[in-house]
């Protein structure tokens with residue numbers, strides 16, 4: 001799920017800043033440690049008398065996710081501990097969507113839960129899903145100037161995501177939250193590693209004490225410390241496989257009964273018909289998949305922008321690429337929060353922009369890793385360093401999978417955060433090969449169409465030639 005605010009109870013509003021921020025990068029929303037919210041979890045905790053928490057894997061709007069040792073079966077598992085307020089709803093959704101995933105022989109493409117149980121804690125009763133352990137998400141591996149996938153890995157991951165979705169749709173189910181954050185890479189046989197070995201590979205978990213704004217000790221509703229999630233890209237040994245799984249069924253629904261409310265998926269992945277208040281469907285999953293495919297290959301979402309925060313924003317932004325919305329949608333209104341409405345007193349108009357972003361330009365301008373012609377891999381001079389890790393390449397074992405644009409030096413300047421000069425620097429980077437661009441443009445033109453009935457289906461996408469450009473060229477050994 002992704003609608004952070006949904007999980008907050010109204011009483012949270014007065015306590016937004018109860019806790020001081022911790023300097024551990026991206027962590028869970030600390031303010032969610034309150035009755036109805038997250039479970040305060042600590043390393044070493046044992047749940048259900050068998051799962052011992054060893055590290056943190058991540059967190060979302062609705063859960064924290066932990067690496068745990070299953071002492072009964074002697075294997076690694078992921079414990080997804082759901083916020084109290086959403087535990088019952090997520091348990092119901094998981095039951096039906098996991099059944100659909102299993103029906104489609106989906107064990108290979110979806111993280112099917114081993115089992116689930118409940119945890120009674122100071123904040124209430126939490127659903128805890130026991131899942132296979134996965135590696136980093138595609139959002140982490142394909143992230144603007146921070147990280148880019150090798151083109152071949154992007155195509156392979158994209159194809160598997162299409163397979164997963166086509167299978168799910170064939171079972172009459174929609175995912176409802178297809179994003180690159182929900183495409184995760186598998187690990188190659190994590191069970192061959194002991195706890196000691198994992199600690200040698202990834203280091204001991206990094207912790208920071210949790211402190212309150214008021215200086216009082218946090219109560220039992222919050223943990224004593226916060227843990228930085230494990231970084232699978234920090235090790236000198238690559239345990240990340242080229243296979244992906246599609247996770248997070250929190251918003252899945254039967255195609256025959258779409259949700260009445262707006263999907264909680266990030267707006268940049270929202271299909272235009274859903275953004276204007278029409279039903280979600282397999283076709284809206286395909287739109288989100290198209291956004292994910294473009295992000296996998298380019299590092300950016302086609303409709304992500306600092307101007308896109310609401311359904312109205314994304315529709316406006318999409319018109320810059322696809323032109324005016326269909327006439328049949330033009331009576332649709334948006335309220336002052338940018339949500340579609342039927343109340344004429346609430347109407348705020350779509351922002352009409354004359355600034356065009358043709359799909360063809362988006363595709364043909366995708367930049368790739370420079371093999372030569374620009375200087376790479378040096379450490380940025382001290383006064384230009386924003387983050388000391390920025391200009392350090394990934395360990396060599398990841399060379400055929402991912403690369404960091406920020407280790408690229410053009411005209412003696414490292415690529416860093418986006419600023420006025422970035423686009424000019426990026427001009428110097430090599431672009432996607434024309435033959436591939438033509439195929440990708442063709443594929444995306446069949447996905448990014450307003451009318452859901454005219455959109456290509458996930459099943460039809462499987463035979464599109466963009467996914468098969470590597471067919472004649474066998475994968476490197478071990479993949």
Ligand SMILES: Nc1ncnc2c1ncn2[C@@H]1O[C@H](COP(=O)(O)OP(=O)(O)OP(=O)(O)O)[C@@H](O)[C@H]1O
Pocket residue numbers: 001002003057058059060061062063064065078080111131132133134135137181247248250
């Ligand atoms: N099986 C897993 N193995 C490894 N890491 C996982 C697993 N499941 C989830 N994670 C990590 O935990 C994060 C949160 O998981 P997930 O997206 O399922 O949570 P959520 O609370 O439903 O959140 P949201 O949809 O808001 O991201 C993921 O981004 C990922 O980093």
